Amino acid sequence: MKNKIIAILQRVLQEPVDETTSRTSARNWDSINHIRIVMEIKDELELEIGADHIDSLSSVGKIMAFVEKASSKPV
């Protein structure tokens, strides 16, 4: 699961991504790519993500926490 998320981010951002990557640390993580990341996660992990949660998914760690809570599975 963690690897899936990192793979998605790498694919969208086209730069190296690890557990510490965040919206401020990554070079290409702009608003459009943020939406793309959310779109890919929704599609690949088949998750609902409410409009008011989208902004908060601003780092790999926060995404992992969200996915874990949403799918009630350890990431």
Place this chain on the structure above:
Amino acid sequence: MKVAFLGNMTLELIAREFELRSGATVYCSGYNQYQLEVLNPDSKYYAFEPDFSLFLFDGPKLLEGRSLTDVKAEIERLYEESSRRLKHQFLVNSLHFYGGSAWPFYYNTPENLKQIQAEANLFLNEQAARREHFYVLDLLSIIERRGYENLYDDSLWAYGKVRFNKKATGYIVEKLRHLMRAINGQAQKCLVVDLDNTLWGGVLGEEGIQGITLGLEGVGEVYRQLQMRLKEMKNQGVLLAICSKNDESQIQEAFQTHLHMPLQWDDFILKKINWLPKDENVRAIARELNIGEESLVFIDDQAFERELVKKNTMAVVPEFPAKPEQLLEFIADLNEACFAKFNTTEDDRMKTRQYFENQQREVLRRETGSVEDFVRSLELSLTIGQASKNLLPRLSQLTQKTNQFNLTTKRYTEPELEQLMQNPGAQVLWGRVKDRLGDYGIVLLLIGLISEETAVIDTFLMSCRVIGRFVEDEFLAQVIEHHPEVKHWRAAYDRTPKNSLVENLYDQFGFTLEGVENGRKQYRLTAAAFRGRRGLVNAFYEE
């Protein structure tokens, strides 16, 4: 190839996906900036000088705070303004109107969204027909196929006016690419088809011509429909070629003699029917037609052949559906992806319009003419005969499978029918129907039991293939006519959940209702009292 994306929603995701898949250069207008971009001669849009401009609109947002008349005027203005300054193709999506709080069942009010949607898209189609370089990207067909619940992302829409989810983005980009290919006249030219398990089910060399799965029912009907689609494609200008490992004379005979083969030998411009490797045949086809291999599309049910042709030629080789019932959707998608094109010359455009006008005239004529005229124009012929042993399988099948036009729904196995025929008073009569367009086969059955001067109609049924062809009255009339020795006819209708269609059939034919009991209507008739013969069918009674 330069493509600009403008509209009333966030389009960067679609533009980016299109860029990745097509390699084209894209320009994406800012959110909801389309009016400013088009009206401002110094805009980045004009500086980009696109070859294609795609306007993508969310329907309800486009309509917000104004009327459909305003929207139509705006679209015309967008086209006129942009086309004055650019030499481009103007593309706009078919509009989907959803949501809304108006009562959904009042179709005939101006506020009703279905009414608005129909009118808006009719308008767009008219614009595309009338104006050069104006095309409609059929978003609505994607929504019909996939359902907007599976395409629209409401949280992304609320968050950032992104209407489409990842899958929807993919479908839209694919359709856009197909449309652009068609506009650019980049269609493939020739469809190369295998025969066994492609144009029919089974291997002709093994099953024989009559043994292949191709006919009016079941999976055979799917293959028949597939052939009819291929024939339509050929009439639209696609070249058809055969590439099959078979005996050529047997195949030729199959096309000539099989009763339900819509395609003809002469529909194919080339026939490579031999035992050579298929990649060699495909290359030969390209050479002989003097077209590039990449202009060929090769379809074959066998993975081995597909791999061979894909590896050793430049032909387009799509995957083949796993199940025959998927073939019709497969060929429709293939047609759109590979063979779609537009006529671009003035002459062609005029011809197209004339063709459509003639079509509309035809439709009108057919609708205002009487049903009887139409049935007569079919030139129906009915043959009636006595059952023989070799027909038992078909007759038994008819009793087992016919549910709607079946008066007593008695099921007979072949041995049961055979035994019944031993009865000296039994008359097992079949009816076969043909019309100008084809042969329906044996579709009527009447079983009568004659004792002294009375005949009891044990079974009277008709296959649903010929319901509405007005043949049942002629059949019954002929049977009665050819049994002058019978003074009294008795018949019954036994109600089932499926045969309400014929509840009053005997009443219509002049039979007298004697009684009703437990869902069974009992009738009698003297020959002279028969009525309701329409005389629309030519009948031949085999003695």
